[in-house]
Amino acid sequence: GIQVEQSPPDLILQEGANSTLRCNFSDSVNNLQWFHQNPWGQLINLFYIPSGTKQNGRLSATTVATERYSLLYISSSQTTDSGVYFCAVRGYGGSQGNLIFGKGTKLSVKP
Amino acid sequence: ETGVTQTPRHLVMGMTNKKSLKCEQHLGHNAMYWYKQSAKKPLELMFVYNFKEQTENNSVPSRFSPECPNSSHLFLHLHTLQPEDSALYLCASSQDWASGIRNEQFFGPGTRLTVL
Numbered sequence: 001g002i003q004v005e006q007s008p009p010d011l012i013l014q015e016g017a018n019s020t021l022r023c024n025f026s027d028s029v030n031n032l033q034w035f036h037q038n039p040w041g042q043l044i045n046l047f048y049i050p051s052g053t054k055q056n057g058r059l060s061a062t063t064v065a066t067e068r069y070s071l072l073y074i075s076s077s078q079t080t081d082s083g084v085y086f087c088a089v090r091g092y093g094g095s096q097g098n099l100i101f102g103k104g105t106k107l108s109v110k111p
Numbered sequence: 112e113t114g115v116t117q118t119p120r121h122l123v124m125g126m127t128n129k130k131s132l133k134c135e136q137h138l139g140h141n142a143m144y145w146y147k148q149s150a151k152k153p154l155e156l157m158f159v160y161n162f163k164e165q166t167e168n169n170s171v172p173s174r175f176s177p178e179c180p181n182s183s184h185l186f187l188h189l190h191t192l193q194p195e196d197s198a199l200y201l202c203a204s205s206q207d208w209a210s211g212i213r214n215e216q217f218f219g220p221g222t223r224l225t226v227l
Contacts, residue, residue, distance in 0.1 A: 031214055041148075041199050043218035086154070090214065098167065099216055101154040 002027045002091045006102035013077050013109050021072040021105045023087030031090035032063050033099065034072050038083045046072070046085075077109045113137055115219035117202050123225045126192060132222045134185040134202030142208040143185040144216065145177060148199040160185060161208035192226045199223050 003026040013019055023032075034046040047054050047061040049070065054061055058077075063070040074081055084106050088099040115136045124130050136143065145157040159167035160179040174196075176188040185202055202219040 033215060035218070041201075041221040041223065043201065043203075043221075045215070045217060048213075048215040088154075088216075098156055098159065103153050 002029070002089060002100050004087060004089055004100050004102035006085075006087055006105050008105060009103065010106045011108070013107065015077060015079060015109055015111050017077050017109075018073070018075045019077060019107070021074070021085050021087075021107075023070040023072070023089075023102055025068050025070075025087075025089045027068070027091050029065065029068075029089040029091050031099070032070055033088045034061055034070070035086045035088065036081075036083050037086060037104070043086070074107075077107075079109045079111055082107055082109045115202060115204055115217055117200075117219035117222050119222060120220060121223050121225075123227065124189070124192065125227050126194070128192075129188070129190040131189065132187040132200055132202075132224075134187075134219055136183055136185075136202075136204035136217075136219075138204055138217060140204040140206050140217075141182050142205045142214075143179060143182070144203040144205075145185065145187055146201040146203065146218075148201060148221075150198075154201070158187075159208060166208060189224075192224075194226050197224055197226045 005024045007022045032050045035043045049061045049063045051065045058075045060073045084104040086104045088101045118133045142161045147155045157171045158177040163179050178186040199221045201221045203216045205214045205216045
């Protein structure tokens with residue numbers, strides 16, 4: 001099955017700093033989602049981005065499907081950005097609708 | 112209520128108890144999912160229902176029994192659980208499970224389960 005690798009596994013930032021999170025995947029995908037899991041466990045949808053670039057406020061994401069990676073950019077980070085960021089992908093064929101999750105990047109933003 | 116809701120949010124049970132987790136989605140979706148998230152592990156897909164029919168069972172032990180009476184509701188019935196089943200159980204929904212159709216998944220807040 002598809003392998004999803006996220007980097008870095010842990011990231012500590014000072015408030016106001018910018019960061020880039022990376023997601024590599026091993027095969028072609030027709031769905032890619034970025035999630036933020038807050039300290040209470042809720043998974044919040046950030047982007048649905050199987051290809052291209054999207055922006056939402058201080059966050060933006062780019063997926064280069066042909067090169068099998070996606071990047072999540074966080075600018076001017078705030079303490080509320082802390083939590084775990086997951087990338088999840090779905091491939092073609094096989095178990096059609098199943099998302100495969102990476103292990104996540106744990107982000108800590110210090111005041 | 113909007114989005115995906117789950118009850119209860121926290122549950123503590125003994126190994127001989129029987130309990131149920133409930134998930135409800137208010138998005139008009141047709142596919143619903145149960146995931147398990149244990150400490151230090153990636154999310155694990157447990158079950159998938161598409162148009163009320165179970166399409167996936169990822170080798171989940173029989174002490175977990177799902178039920179999907181309609182496209183808006185999903186239950187996970189628990190009995191004779193083990194301490195290692197303690198985890199965060201997340202429910203999700205999407206428009207359709209089928210490949211080729213926009214299938215963005217939306218998650219509920221989860222039920223944090225502790226088995227004593």
